[in-house]
Amino acid sequence: MNSASDRSGDALVAEFAASYLAEPRTNESPDTAAVSGDSLLRLRRHLELGEVRERGETAVGTTELDDGAVEIHVVADDMPLLVEAVLGTLDAAGLTIAVNDHPILSVRRDGDGRIVGIDGPALRRTGAGAAESWISVTTGPAPGCDIDRLRSEIGAALVRAQAVDLDSDRIQARLAVLAERFSDDDEDADIVSWFAIRDNFLAVGYREARAGEGGLGVWRDATT
16 A cells, blocks of 8 residues: 555545455455445545554544434454443443444554555565554434533543453463462362463453452452
């Protein structure tokens, strides 16, 4: 992909759409010239939100649509639990999901965080781009929804998801130490060891029930 500075805005949108809509495993894109109307506007809003973003920053946008639905866009460094954080927040707010897209793109940015290239779906990336989650969710009609509050709540949920990712190794290490404290014939040792070493279990937080002890993952925040 050429430098963003060498392209018109429409050309950037077209190239973004080609990567956004591509089949992740084959990198094959539909005819982006056929993307128009509300679908094109949704892509433009998402690109506008994420066109400039520093690594480590999470961008969240909410838009109330003409039919009363709410459109949510997120751009973040890719990691586990981001989609779950967004959908869980919407469910807690009593909102239904009409559309849910989650392309993971390989994105190259300049020193100011502006997009200079998109190498397609991150699953097949061959360039130097970093894997980024571009999450787009549209709800059903949501009369009376406070979209500013919703955006704040989604942002807080994403911070917790990022804390889980950052603390994952430390949580597993704490569980491993805890398992060693049990005697070999203690049935609790087996379950804690299973938690500590099995790849099919994702611990999202760790906190000891003692005053003054700091938590990990979702329990970094004492109010969680």
